Amino acid sequence: MGNVLVEHPLSKTNGSAPVSDDGCAIVVENVNAWYGRKQVLFNVDMQIKKNEIMAFIGPSGCGKTTLLRCFNRMNDIIKSFRLTGTIKIGDEDITSKNTDVLALRKKVGMVFQQPNPFPMSIFNNLRLPLAENFPDLEKAKIEDIIVQKLKDANIYTEIKDRLHHSALRISGGQQQRLCIARMLTIDPQILLFDEPCASLDPLSTKKIEDLLLQLKEKYTVVIVTHNIEQARRIADNVAFFYTGKLVEMGPAKKLFLAPETEMLERYLSGKF
Numbered sequence: 001m002g003n004v005l006v007e008h009p010l011s012k013t014n015g016s017a018p019v020s021d022d023g024c025a026i027v028v029e030n031v032n033a034w035y036g037r038k039q040v041l042f043n044v045d046m047q048i049k050k051n052e053i054m055a056f057i058g059p060s061g062c063g064k065t066t067l068l069r070c071f072n073r074m075n076d077i078i079k080s081f082r083l084t085g086t087i088k089i090g091d092e093d094i095t096s097k098n099t100d101v102l103a104l105r106k107k108v109g110m111v112f113q114q115p116n117p118f119p120m121s122i123f124n125n126l127r128l129p130l131a132e133n134f135p136d137l138e139k140a141k142i143e144d145i146i147v148q149k150l151k152d153a154n155i156y157t158e159i160k161d162r163l164h165h166s167a168l169r170i171s172g173g174q175q176q177r178l179c180i181a182r183m184l185t186i187d188p189q190i191l192l193f194d195e196p197c198a199s200l201d202p203l204s205t206k207k208i209e210d211l212l213l214q215l216k217e218k219y220t221v222v223i224v225t226h227n228i229e230q231a232r233r234i235a236d237n238v239a240f241f242y243t244g245k246l247v248e249m250g251p252a253k254k255l256f257l258a259p260e261t262e263m264l265e266r267y268l269s270g271k272f
């Protein structure tokens with residue numbers, strides 16, 4: 001794990017995740033959620049500490065993505081979606097109608113299952129969000145930040161000679177790390193990953209896992225994964241969901257070694 005993360009040159013937050021009085025990056029209280037009349041999350045309570053990797057696991061359709069997308073209000077774009085309860089990031093309840101959603105999404109970045117680089121050069125993939133979010137930046141400063149963010153995402157040495165080539169012509173694993181670099185340009189504090197390795201080979205997966213372990217030094221990381229071994233390898237804490245309920249949550253070591261519920265035990269042994 002080569003690079004040491006450096007502070008974003010524009011950072012006003014000194015790089016650490018927003019912290020509420022109790023030292024948590026995210027506090028979820030009594031969250032219920034619906035798509036139309038169908039309830040998909042039930043009374044979820046959860047605390048995610050800053051600078052940890054929290055992994056959401058559980059069978060398909062149990063609400064992992066739905067909860068993850070609540071953290072940056074991505075579900076707002078779904079008309080039928082409704083939520084009750086509170087989600088605090090720092091001291092703000094981000095479910096409030098007064099929340100500045102654009103500002104929230106800068107604070108809480110997201111990477112998806114399929115890498116989604118913009119159809120332009122590697123360099124411009126990072127230049128675009130930088131220019132949009134920090135319009136007063138000088139050209140030389142922009143270039144410095146781009147190089148630094150590519151280094152922070154452990155991809156710079158692999159693509160440094162191809163910065164002005166199309167981002168669509170690098171491998172899937174490299175594209176995913178490029179998307180992570182792009183997310184880092186807007187100086188987020190919490191990073192959300194929805195099955196980021198689902199389309200990747202084992203070596204690319206390992207590179208992303210190493211990167212996540214490195215990123216948690218500076219950011220708070222929440223990852224959804226179907227890969228139990230991945231959660232075992234990188235997560236500090238794990239939340240196990242089943243049919244919209246948070247069934248069990250705790251330190252990864254304890255949860256995997258001695259699950260308290262039969263349901264988690266069955267899930268871990270591949271019985272459903």
Ligand SMILES: Nc1ncnc2c1ncn2[C@@H]1O[C@H](COP(=O)(O)OP(=O)(O)OP(=O)(O)O)[C@@H](O)[C@H]1O
Pocket residue numbers: 035040058059060061062063064065066067078
């Ligand atoms: N846009 C939507 N409109 C209606 N229902 C939805 C929508 N998105 C998800 N759902 C439903 O909400 C429930 C939870 O879905 P969600 O995507 O959160 O599960 P998940 O645990 O992430 O599943 P997977 O592991 O397959 O990604 C499922 O029953 C799903 O069918």
Ligand SMILES: [Mg+2]
Pocket residue numbers: 064065066194224
């Ligand atoms: Mg999902």
